[in-house]
Amino acid sequence: MAAILPEDRFDILYHRYEGDEVKVDGPSLLGRKAFGKHTSLYANYYADAVSSASIDVRTYASPYTEDRAEYSFGADLLFDTTTMAVGYTNSEENDYSSDTYHFGVSHTMFGDLTTVNLGFSYGDDEVRKNQYGPGGEYIGNDPTFGAEELKRRNYRLGMTQILTRSLIMNLAFEAVSDEGYTQNPYRSALIISDLGVVSGTPENYPDTRTSDAFAVRANYFLPYRAALKFEYKYYEDSWDIKAHTYMIGYTQPFREHWMFDFHYRVYQQDQASFYYDLLPQGGAQVYQARDKELSQFTSQGFGIGVSYELLKTGWWKLDKGSVSFGYERMDFDYDNFSDYEGLVGTTNTEGRPFAYSADVFELYFSVWY
Numbered sequence: 001m002a003a004i005l006p007e008d009r010f011d012i013l014y015h016r017y018e019g020d021e022v023k024v025d026g027p028s029l030l031g032r033k034a035f036g037k038h039t040s041l042y043a044n045y046y047a048d049a050v051s052s053a054s055i056d057v058r059t060y061a062s063p064y065t066e067d068r069a070e071y072s073f074g075a076d077l078l079f080d081t082t083t084m085a086v087g088y089t090n091s092e093e094n095d096y097s098s099d100t101y102h103f104g105v106s107h108t109m110f111g112d113l114t115t116v117n118l119g120f121s122y123g124d125d126e127v128r129k130n131q132y133g134p135g136g137e138y139i140g141n142d143p144t145f146g147a148e149e150l151k152r153r154n155y156r157l158g159m160t161q162i163l164t165r166s167l168i169m170n171l172a173f174e175a176v177s178d179e180g181y182t183q184n185p186y187r188s189a190l191i192i193s194d195l196g197v198v199s200g201t202p203e204n205y206p207d208t209r210t211s212d213a214f215a216v217r218a219n220y221f222l223p224y225r226a227a228l229k230f231e232y233k234y235y236e237d238s239w240d241i242k243a244h245t246y247m248i249g250y251t252q253p254f255r256e257h258w259m260f261d262f263h264y265r266v267y268q269q270d271q272a273s274f275y276y277d278l279l280p281q282g283g284a285q286v287y288q289a290r291d292k293e294l295s296q297f298t299s300q301g302f303g304i305g306v307s308y309e310l311l312k313t314g315w316w317k318l319d320k321g322s323v324s325f326g327y328e329r330m331d332f333d334y335d336n337f338s339d340y341e342g343l344v345g346t347t348n349t350e351g352r353p354f355a356y357s358a359d360v361f362e363l364y365f366s367v368w369y
Contacts, residue, residue: 003081003108003115005040008033011366019330019358021053021063028364038079044072055292055354058341060188060200064132068093074102081108085119094138095128095185104156115160117172123152129185148181170217178209189290190340191279196347198340201279203289211237227251229263240273241294257312261305261326271296277336278349292354295337303328303360311367319368326362331355 009032016025026047034040047070053063074087087102104119129145130138158172188200215233222228229249236242249263272294274287307324314320338351 003078003083003106003112005034005038005076005078005083006032006042007368008040009366009368011364013362013364016361017358019332020055020356021058023051024048038077040076040078042072042074042076044070046070046072055339055341055356056187059190059339059344061186062132062134064130064138066094066130066138068096081112082106095130095141097126097128099124100152113162117156117158117160119154119156119158121152121154121156123150123154125150125152125180127181127185145185148185150178150180150182153177166221168219170215172215172217174213174215176209176211176213180207182207182209183289184291187289187291189276189279189284189288190344191284192281192349194281196281196349198278198344198346198349200344201284201288203291204284204287205274205289206239206287209238211235211241225253239294241270243267243269257309259305259307259309261303263303265301265303267299269295269297271336275336277338277351278340290337292334292337296335297332297337298335299330299332301328301330317369321365321367324362324364324366326360328360330358330360332358 009030011028011030013028013030014025015028017023026049028044028046030042030044032040032042048068049065050068051063051065057063068091070089070091072087072089074085077084077086083106085102085104085106089098089100089102091098091100100121100123102119102121104117106115106117108115127148127150129142131140131142133139153176155175156172157174158170160168160170162168183203183205187203189203190198191201193199213233213235215231217231218229220228220230227250229247229251231245231247231249233245234243235245245265245267247263247265249261251262252260254260272289274285275289275291275294276285277290277295279285279288303326305324305326307322310321310323311318312320333355334353337354339354340351343349343351
């Protein structure tokens with residue numbers, strides 16, 4: 001836990017997500033190199049190819065595909081027991097541009113038993129709206145929509161404490177402030193018209209959102225080279241969303257080269273104050289939304305990871321390497337978000353219960369040098 005620079009390494013990652021007829025996959029490349037004893041630089045490339053026919057798309061529009069590319073650059077600077085980190089991230093999509101600036105400070109004290117972290121990020125985003133053809137092909141940005149701005153500010157505070165030879169605990173607090181265009185330009189709310197027909201109507205979100213999150217984590221090392229991991233997170237925001245996350249994990253080395261990880265996670269969330277599954281007959285509200293992520297729902301996930309350590313004694317200019325695979329199965333169960341696919345334009349106001357499962361795969365190769 002002493003203040004040290006990150007190790008020189010290079011990582012290649014392939015990730016894939018499949019759920020609710022949405023597929024997201026792509027590569028990520030990360031390189032890190034130290035210069036002298038006090039400076040470490042890194043660069044990261046991350047790409048997503050998205051193919052979406054989610055419940056929102058099936059209800060309101062046609063399936064579409066798009067790509068996202070993200071570039072990150074940064075540095076860690078070591079001063080005795082203090083590490084400073086600065087970074088910049090740019091993300092580009094056809095309809096969304098994001099620039100984020102990061103700054104953080106980490107300081108160890110009390111014989112390296114305690115580490116305190118402070119961090120701040122500032123994001124400057126531009127939101128646009130795409131036009132798609134009947135087959136989901138990209139045509140261009142909608143000139144009638146123009147461009148909207150979103151400013152993001154993120155404040156972080158954390159402390160890690162070695163309590164015993166076997167127990168490490170971490171406390172973390174995060175506050176986020178968003179100001180600007182906070183909604184999705186494509187999604188619509190649903191309303192019952194005066195004729196009793198289900199139809200779409202524009203969403204309208206508040207221009208600001210502030211949120212706070214608190215987390216406590218613990219790692220307990222077992223005498224037979226294994227470890228137990230616990231995590232609890234609480235979240236609340238100015239939109240009246242409150243959420244709890246519970247996670248338990250287990251790590252087990254096997255022989256000299258293998259490492260196995262297992263975890264189980266449960267997430268519970270209340271709805272936003274302006275969320276409506278179906279707006280009541282009689283008119284729109286000041287703020288209204290039908291994003292399922294703002295509804296009341298529960299999710300749970302079980303994950304497994306396995307890694308194999310290569311080049312344990314080194315080779316050429318490489319110190320060691322590893323190959324890792326991760327898989328997580330997630331189930332989402334929505335309490336008050338209904339499936340209205342095929343019912344828009346009809347007088348059937350009884351939506352079907354909605355739930356879905358998703359699979360997440362990760363395969364990555366790492367070398368240290």
